[in-house]
Amino acid sequence: MRQALHEPAALYQDNLFAVAFNICQNAQDAEDVIQDTFVQYYTTKKEYENEQHIRAWLIRVTVNKAKNVTRAFWRRNRVSIEGYMETLVFETPESENLFEMVMKLPERYRIVIHLYYYEDYSVNEIADILKLSESNVKTRLSRGRAMLKNVLKEEWDNDK
Secondary structure, eight states: OOOOOOHHHHHHHHHHHHHHHHHHHHHHHHHHHHHHHHHHHHHHHOOOSSSSHHHHHHHHHHHHHHHHHHHHHGGOOOOOHHHTTOOOOOSSHHHHHHHHHHHSSSSHHHHHIIIIIIIIIOOHHHHHHHHHHHHHHHHHHHHHHHHHHHHHOOOOHHOO
């Protein structure tokens, strides 16, 4: 199964941007990653089993390209996430606070939390996308949740 470029771009562009932004923590870098991902999709002559296979492949390529961007030498002089946070609109202050806390998690936990809660992937699907074992994904989810719980509990205790 092979779809024309505009079909997966229309369907998955926002999801891929969220994945890339989650890793890069910079909107411009995330946009570049998405563009590179779709260029690779267009130039690759790969046949896909179904639409889920296309989505998983696109996310895998996005994750890899985003990680490459974060490892680049020039990346050390990037703009902080606080600048981008000012442009985002949240429904409640709690959702904004939660987003900030998730973005501060170490990358290994941030990625699995994002894929699980924001992209609605199962543990098995995340394991396939990230090339990890299911137990590793479960461990990262558990540790990420524990980190979030501790940070949010501390803030809640401080508010009293």
